[in-house]
Amino acid sequence: MEEMDQSVISIFKTAQHQPELTRAMRDIISLAGVMKDLSTEAVFDSPLEMLRFLRIIELIHEESFGLTEQIDDAETLYYRYVARYEDIEPPTKERVNQIVTILVKNNWVSKQTHQIKMMSVGKRMMDALTRLANDSLAYYLEDEIGRSLFQARRDAEISEAYDDKGISGGNRIASMIRNVKDAIEKLRERELELLADRNAFPQLELIHTLMEDLAEKLDERLKQFETIEDSLVLSNLMQTGTGALNEGTSLSVGMINKYLQFMNVQQTPLQTAISPEKVRLFITKMFNPPPESEIPNAHQLFSFMDQGQYDGEQLDGIWMPVKYASPLSFAEIEKGIDFLENYEPAVADIEEVIQPEFYEENIEADSLEDLMDEASWLLTKASIDTEKIERYLEQKKEADIEETIIETGSASWSDAIRQLLGVAALEANKKVQVQPKQQVKEYDKEWEWIQDDDRKSSIRRRT
C-alpha cells in the first residue's frame, strides 16, 4: 500500500481484487441504480424532469451542510421546492415522495421518522452530478469553435487539479491536444464566414484569447512532464501539442490582423496615388500568404466584400464565362429515352458456367452394395494403375503371377512393386482370383521373392 500512495491513483492501474476498487465501482453502480429508476419514458422525453430531480436533491444536499433547516419528510421538501424555485409545473407531492423513495432505496439518503438525511454516497454523487451538469452547460454555452477550445481548457484544468494530488485524470493531455486540433480545423472551415461577418471581431478576439490561454496552460502541463523519466511517449505528444497550438495561434492572429487591416483601411482618408510596386508586391504575396500575416488571399478578399461596406460590392464578386445548354430537340429526347430503355452494356462474351445436372434414380436396396463397390473400385482405379493388368488378363484369361508382373511392366523391381499393387487392388475388389499353382515358369528379373512359394500362383479373371 505504501507504493500505491506514491504513484498516481487510477482505477485502470489498481489491482482488480482490491476491496477499495470494488467499493468505488459500487458507488457508480448506485448512481446507475438511481438513474435507472428515474429514467422512465416521461423523463427521457422531458429533460427538465432531470433538472427537477437535481433541484430536489440539491435541497437535501444543502440541509446536510446545515445551510437550511432539517427536512422532516417529503412534504417539507415539496414546499421548500415550490418556495425556492420558479417552476410553472413543480413536481407533485407524489413525485417528490417517489424520488425520495428511489434515493432511499439506493442509499443516497436515509429516511427516519422525522428526518431525511443525506448519506456520504449521496454527497459524492451529488457533487459529481452537479459538476457534470455544469460542465455540459458551460460547454453548450460556447459556439462550435469555442466548444472544442473550452473542452481543451477543461482538460488542462482537470489534469492540473488531479495530477497535483496524485490522482490520474486519464489521458488528459492527449485529449486536450485533440480538442485544440478540432478547434483549429473548425476555425479554418469557418474562417471565410467569420471574415465576411461585420461583427465577428469580438468573436475573433475571444477565440484568440482562448487560444493564448490554452497555450500557456499546455506549456505549464508539459513542463511538469519534462522531468518525468519515461517522457519518451510524452515527447511525441508534446511535439504535436506545441505544433497544434502554434498553428492555432498564428491562424487566429492572422485572422485578427486581416480584420484589423480591413477596418483600418475604412478609416483612412482618400488617397489618389497608387504605387504599382505596392500592388505588384501585394499580388505576389496573395498567392500563398503566411497564416499570421495581414495579407488576405483572394477568397478572404471575397469574404470581406461579402460584408458589403461599399455599395454593391457584395454583388460584384467576379465574372465568369457562362454557358447554358440549349433546349433539347424532340428527336434528341427520343434518342435519350431509347438509350436509357434499351441500353445494353457492351461486354465480353459471357463464359457459360456448366451446371452439373442431377437426376433422380431409384435403385433396389440389394444392388446398393454393388453400387458402393463399383464406386470404391473407381476410386481405387484413380490412384492405382490397373489398366495394363486388366488388358493382359483379358487376353490370356489366366496367367502366372510372375508372368503378369513382368509382361505388363518390366523386369525392374520398381515395376514389380507397381504391378503387384495393381494385382492386389484387383484382388481386393474381386476382379481377379489368385489361386495356388504347382508348375510355374521362371522369368529373368532383377528381384527375388522372399518366399519362393509366393510365385507359385496364377491369376484368373473373374467374370
Place this chain on the structure above:
Amino acid sequence: MTTENQAYEEEHDDLSLNSLQTLRSVLTTREEQAFMSILFSSSATIRANNFGLPRKEVEKLLGVSREDNYFHSFLSRVNQAVGRYYRLIYDEGRDQVVVMLRVPARSARHTLSSEALAVLLFMFYQQEVLKHEYTLLTQLLEAFGHEVMKGSRRIQLAIDTLRKIGALENQQLSDKEDAYRLTAIGVHMFSDSFLRRMVEFSHSNQLSKEDVMKFFNRYNLYEREGLL
C-alpha cells in the same frame, strides 16, 4: 398578367430583375433571339475554346454582315439591359462573342482556387497595367514559386484551370519558353470592387473607385469595344 406583375413590383423594393423586361424596348425581336442563341451558344461540354459564338454567326443571326457600328450597338444595348447579371463581351483575338455571368462575392469563393485567382491577378496586372504582351511561366514561378512547397506544380495547376475556363491561352513564341496571354474573358473576370479592395489592401489606404479604374486602364476598355 399585368396586374400580377404590378403586385410583384410593389412587393419588391429591388426592381432590378425588371430590367430584363426592358430588353423588349431596347432590342428588336431578332436581336433578342440572337442574345438567346449566344446564351445557348454551345453544348454543355466545357472546352477551352468553344465559349460563345463566332462574330460571323452572331451577325448572321442579326441579319447583317460586317457592320461594326450595328454590331457594337447591339452589344452595348444588351449590356445596358441585362448588365446586372450578364455581360456580353466580344473577344477580338478569338473573334468570339461570349456571355459572362456575374457571381456575387459569397459564391465567388467557390469558383476558382485562391491560387488560381492570384495567378490571374498577376497576369492581369502585367498585361493590363504594364501593357506586357504576355506573361512568361518563368515570371510566374519567380513571383510565386519560391517559399512555396511544390510551387511550380501548384502554379501549373492554377494555369490549367484558368485555361479550361478560357481566361488565358498559350502564346506561341519563337523560342520554346511557355508564355500565356489573357483572353477577353480573363480581362473581364475581376469585378471593379474586387480590384478596388485589392489595391486598398496593398496600400493600407482608402482609394476612390475612379483612381483604381484609371490604374487598371478600365475606362477606355468600354470605349475600345464600342460600348460607349
